[in-house]
Amino acid sequence: MTASRVVKSGGTGWSAVAPQAYKSDTESYCEVTRRVLLGGAEGDDLQFELRYFEVAPGGWTSLERHQHPHAVIVLVGRGEVRIGSERHPIEPFDAVYVAPGDPHQFLGGVTEKLGLLCVVDRERDRPELLDEDALTP
Amino acid sequence: MTASRVVKSGGTGWSAVAPQAYKSDTESYCEVTRRVLLGGAEGDDLQFELRYFEVAPGGWTSLERHQHPHAVIVLVGRGEVRIGSERHPIEPFDAVYVAPGDPHQFLGGVTEKLGLLCVVDRERDRPELLDEDALTP
Numbered sequence: 001m002t003a004s005r006v007v008k009s010g011g012t013g014w015s016a017v018a019p020q021a022y023k024s025d026t027e028s029y030c031e032v033t034r035r036v037l038l039g040g041a042e043g044d045d046l047q048f049e050l051r052y053f054e055v056a057p058g059g060w061t062s063l064e065r066h067q068h069p070h071a072v073i074v075l076v077g078r079g080e081v082r083i084g085s086e087r088h089p090i091e092p093f094d095a096v097y098v099a100p101g102d103p104h105q106f107l108g109g110v111t112e113k114l115g116l117l118c119v120v121d122r123e124r125d126r127p128e129l130l131d132e133d134a135l136t137p
Numbered sequence: 138m139t140a141s142r143v144v145k146s147g148g149t150g151w152s153a154v155a156p157q158a159y160k161s162d163t164e165s166y167c168e169v170t171r172r173v174l175l176g177g178a179e180g181d182d183l184q185f186e187l188r189y190f191e192v193a194p195g196g197w198t199s200l201e202r203h204q205h206p207h208a209v210i211v212l213v214g215r216g217e218v219r220i221g222s223e224r225h226p227i228e229p230f231d232a233v234y235v236a237p238g239d240p241h242q243f244l245g246g247v248t249e250k251l252g253l254l255c256v257v258d259r260e261r262d263r264p265e266l267l268d269e270d271a272l273t274p
Binding site: 098099 | 142146148151181182189221231232
């Protein structure tokens with residue numbers, strides 16, 4: 001169990017939290033960083049994780065699906081979320097719920113980055129990477 | 138189970154999400170509104186709730202403790218968090234972890250409101266309201 005604490009942001013830098021590679025493969029995404037702000041391996045008593053993803057302008061996260069749901073709040077910037085065959089523009093503080101099994105992908109804006117807070121269960125299934133074909137109705 | 142969706146923020150208004158009374162008693166807090174953005178009673182497949190609390194300038198949340206941990210991200214404004222006998226200034230996108238059992242309270246700024254995203258387990262114990270005496274070491 002870890003003690004209560006404040007993790008200072010310094011904008012969206014969180015100097016106490018090192019950015020990580022978004023995924024171990026490097027072909028399914030483009031220009032994305034990941035930070036686990038709370039609930040990671042640090043021994044917090046949380047059953048969920050708060051992760052911050054930053055997608056550069058023109059970048060994208062993996063097109064994927066999994067059985068754990070996503071709860072996302074946009075913190076900074078602008079971009080889009082694809083859910084199934086739909087696309088939605090998103091901006092700060094829009095909330096996105098991705099239901100279990102729905103294919104999804106987050107895209108940075110043309111000129112703006114997209115910074116997302118994404119909350120997931122600590123115990124969760126691994127994402128399945130998808131081809132574009134998976135989005136065709 | 139509910140479908141995937143985007144809940145538009147319109148700043149920090151989320152017009153699809155009605156603000157609620159922060160608590161049923163009205164004496165333990167001052168000038169606080171609450172919105173459940175995701176994971177409330179809507180049938181989401183989430184094991185946690187994302188709530189948005191807005192504390193007006195000069196307002197405060199209940200001084201309380203409980204066994205469920207808090208994970209908080211400041212979205213807008215400025216204020217303070219009290220944890221035990223400590224006070225920390227907080228600003229956007231500071232992350233706050235409140236460990237189980239720690240007395241805590243959030244305060245709006247002198248002239249600025251404080252808008253917080255607070256994530257908690259869906260199943261959780263009820264808060265115990267505390268007197269100031271509880272913070273004396």
